[in-house]
Amino acid sequence: NAGVTQTPKFRILKIGQSMTLQCAQDMNHNYMYWYRQDPGMGLKLIYYSVGAGITDKGEVPNGYNVSRSTTEDFPLRLELAAPSQTSVYFCASSYAGTSGATGSYEQYFGPGTRLTVT
Amino acid sequence: GENVEQHPSTLSVQEGDSAVIKCTYSDSASNYFPWYKQELGKGPQLIIDIRSNVGEKKDQRIAVTLNKTAKHFSLHITETQPEDSAVYFCAAYRSRRALTFGSGTRLQVQP
Numbered sequence: 452n453a454g455v456t457q458t459p460k461f462r463i464l465k466i467g468q469s470m471t472l473q474c475a476q477d478m479n480h481n482y483m484y485w486y487r488q489d490p491g492m493g494l495k496l497i498y499y500s501v502g503a504g505i506t507d508k509g510e511v512p513n514g515y516n517v518s519r520s521t522t523e524d525f526p527l528r529l530e531l532a533a534p535s536q537t538s539v540y541f542c543a544s545s546y547a548g549t550s551g552a553t554g555s556y557e558q559y560f561g562p563g564t565r566l567t568v569t
Numbered sequence: 570g571e572n573v574e575q576h577p578s579t580l581s582v583q584e585g586d587s588a589v590i591k592c593t594y595s596d597s598a599s600n601y602f603p604w605y606k607q608e609l610g611k612g613p614q615l616i617i618d619i620r621s622n623v624g625e626k627k628d629q630r631i632a633v634t635l636n637k638t639a640k641h642f643s644l645h646i647t648e649t650q651p652e653d654s655a656v657y658f659c660a661a662y663r664s665r666r667a668l669t670f671g672s673g674t675r676l677q678v679q680p
Binding site: 455484486491492493494495496499509510541543556557558560561562563 | 570575601603605610611612613614615618658662667668669670671672673
């Protein structure tokens with residue numbers, strides 16, 4: 452399995468441009484997530500999805516949009532890029548269920564996309 | 570919503586010493602508490618986790634303890650090695666919601 456893959460690895464955008472960050476997973480996970488990580492900070496949730504056709508806002512959704520048409524893919528769209536969106540973006544996925552009382556909700560992370568908006 | 574606080578932000582230890590990182594959470598409904606290790610240029614990777622019905626869990630040199638009453642949990646690394654140097658994140662999880670992460674601890678193990 453490739454796990455969680457993200458493209459591109461790096462991107463530089465000009466203010467006002469738009470782009471889509473791609474994320475795919477081959478583990479048949481029904482939960483998928485987008486986080487952003489600013490320098491020296493923790494990860495903040497942008498959007499998440501509990502299954503195809505279902506998405507919900509996280510902590511910092513403004514300026515972003517998502518869609519989930521298949522179980523495997525969860526693209527993140529940036530419209531009208533702003534310098535405040537300069538960050539590293541991580542996609543993650545997890546299996547919704549757990550194995551008994553001590554089961555894990557482990558999230559598997561992709562390698563990240565480093566985005567700079569100038 | 571959930572709020573997770575993590576301390577310290579940086580930690581430097583000598584090789585062979587122990588390291589302890591502490592986190593507190595605010596939402597009493599959170600029931601799963603993972604710890605992630607992030608190496609430079611990579612995504613976070615789960616190293617150990619604990620459910621709310623367990624007080625302590627060990628995996629070789631790593632252990633996690635949970636105090637539900639006080640709403641805090643800790644990561645303990647014994648016999649630290651240079652390859653333990655990384656950023657460590659704690660997190661809290663509620664059912665059908667995503668993880669809320671702490672702000673991270675940069676651990677430096679001096680050889």
